[in-house]
Amino acid sequence: MHRMYTVFPALTVLGGLAHAAWYEKGSGILEELGPKLSKDARILLKDHEAFTDASSRWQWWAAPEVSAVVDVYNEDDVSQTILYANKHDIPFIIKGAGEGHGATLGLAKAKNAIQIYTKNLDQFDISPSGTTARIGGGIKAKKLIEYLSAQKKQTVTGACECVALAGVALGGGHGFLQGYYGLLSDQFVSLRIVLANGTAVTASETEHPDLFWAMQGAGHNFGVVVEFEYKIYDVDYENKKEVWSYEVFTYPATKDYTRKVYTAAKKSMKTQPKGMLQYGLVLTPPALGSEPVILHHILWHGPLTEKSKYTQSFHDLEPLNVQNAEGTLLDAPRWMQIDAEGVVCNANKYVPGAGIPRFPVDLKEYNVEAVVDSVDRFSEVMKTVPELSGSFFMIEQYSVQGLALKKSEDSAVPFRDDTLLLAPAFFYSSLVDGKPNTTIDELAFKYGKEIKQILVDGAGGKTHAYVNYAYGHESLEEIYGEPWRLEKLRKLKSIYDPENRFRFYAPIVVSKEKGHDEL
Known part of the structure; x- marks a missing residue:
């Protein structure tokens, strides 16, 4: 042609x-x-x-x-x-x-x-063994999930349907199935990567193993993933293991209720099964009035008839409302309002020029009083700053048994034993007539840092930040971990990207931008 x-x-x-x-x-x-x-x-x-x-x-x-x-x-x-x-x-x-x-x-x-x-790099092909698939580097999670489901297969993907799989995995990546199989990055068998000098290499445990290590947790700094081999798993339909269920509880976001909800959540941490996620949202849904509420979602692998085993303590708190459903893992994003057609995935349709900066704090356990104080302050901001009234506070409690399948030193992912991801997220019009809304940007930044600090203080002054939620003022230690990890990452950066061409997302090395010619 x-x-x-x-x-x-x-x-x-x-x-x-x-x-x-x-x-x-x-x-x-x-x-x-x-x-x-x-x-x-x-x-x-x-x-x-x-x-x-x-x-x-x-x-x-x-x-x-x-x-x-x-x-x-x-x-x-x-x-x-x-x-x-x-x-x-x-x-x-x-x-x-x-x-x-x-x-x-x-x-x-x-x-x-x-x-x-890279959206057209979206091919996929299951290996003859049925244990891995070759996947294009630009594929959207939803497309892969639906394809695998039709083959009675599944894999670890991010919870949100509208993200590209590889981008999430390069930062470690949390998902519904991590309690069974580990993080998204743990599923990599090999990656085909275009480096900063334009050459393409394969990274795996046997080829460029040092680069393979870095791509699992800090991959945004090293290259463009054009294809990868990824672990996949059978779904046991014979024993009805395709069945998942959920309940969502609505509570007033008062200090008293916040304390009760997250005391109950904290008590459940030690017994949370592999196939479970607890996902809290603090927000002000217009349909429920002007007062903030807590929507506490509990997703579990099993039938709805098992709900009392997992959710009775939350029923006992006398919620304003309870909804539940039974289905498969394909239904989970819709249940949790993070499906491709939902509000979260279509933020710009509801708020043109939407800005959603997040201020993450990752923890091993709850300091319940710090959660109470941070939620209270967040609720106050939503009520007193009209431009930020549509914001939301995420409190994610993952199952972590599967993360122990890989040793901490075997990838660039730090803090593998962190169970909790907390992140106030401010949702507002960040662009006005195509230009940054700097006044509201500054307010969001101010309040985000303030609320984050409450959580940091509650953790004894030390905290971690999930790189895929990072907002840019975190220290490198917060994002990438211990000094030895940073030293190793910097050394690899000097080998694979000495000119620091991959420097815009959570950079390991900060450098001044060069001037450039015309396009």
Whole structure:
């Protein structure tokens, strides 16, 4: 087939860079990079009709500034794009089939960047053994889950349907099945990675094992994953092991109720089975009035008839409302309001230009009084700052038995025994007429740090931060762990990315941005 070129009129100038329409002669990136890409690949500039959708993000707080999108279809497309960006000192970022969930200050440093868009790297193929699958680096979690389910298989994915699998896994990655099989990153058997110099390598326990170690927990710093081999597991339908259930309890978010709910949750930690997640949300649903509430979800692997075993203590607290259901793991995201069609995954449809910075604190156990004080302060902010009234506070209590299947030193993932992920998240219009809403940004930042500090103080002044929730002011020790881990990561960074080209998401090494040529 011959390459088809579409020419749009006009040369637009933005941010000091000259941008030409699609493949107009003399247009820099179009003329130089375009002929080197595969027949299906596209370069989208701001005047292309597909640019807005391709560069859109789930949330816009601290968002990167993208001037061109390269819609890649294979490994060589990724390599050629990186080589072009390197030649002209142009920054680049990566976006998969997910909707750009990163909310961290480092991304805002990517100015006039090229976005390498990997959503079409979404192939999957189950191995003859049925124990692994080869998966494209840009695949969305929902697509993989549905495909595997049709084959009576499953694997560890993030809970939210609208994220790309690889991006979550590179940061370790928590999910419904981690109590059985470990983190998302623990499922990697091998990865095909395009490095910062444009070369592609395979990383596994036998090939580039040092890079394989780093990609499990700090992978955002080292390369673009174009394909990976991933562990998958059988679903036991004969014994009805496909059945999952949930209950969600609604309580007033008062100090008294917060104390009761999280005292009960704390008591359950030692006996929480492998197939369970407790997921609390503090928010103000308009349908329930103007007072904040706690929605405490309990998801478990088993039939609804087992509910008294797992949820009776929460019934005893006299909730305002209880809802429950039985189904399969495919239903869990919808039950917990994190499905692809739900409000969380479609934040921009409800609040255009939505910003959702999170301020994570990861813990081994609850300090209940610190939770009470942080929820109380968060509720006060929602009630007194109208622009932040749509915010939510996540309290996630995972099963961790499966994390012990891998030794802590065998991957870059730190803090494997952390059971709790707490994160106030402020939800508001972060863009107004396409420009950052700096006044509200500053308020969200102020209150987020204040509420986080309450939790940190309750933990004795030391805390950890899940890299996939990081907002950008965490210390490297909070995100990446002990000094020996950081030393090892920095050494590997100097080998695999000495120019620090992968530096915008939770960077191990901070460096000044170079100037760059025109696209």
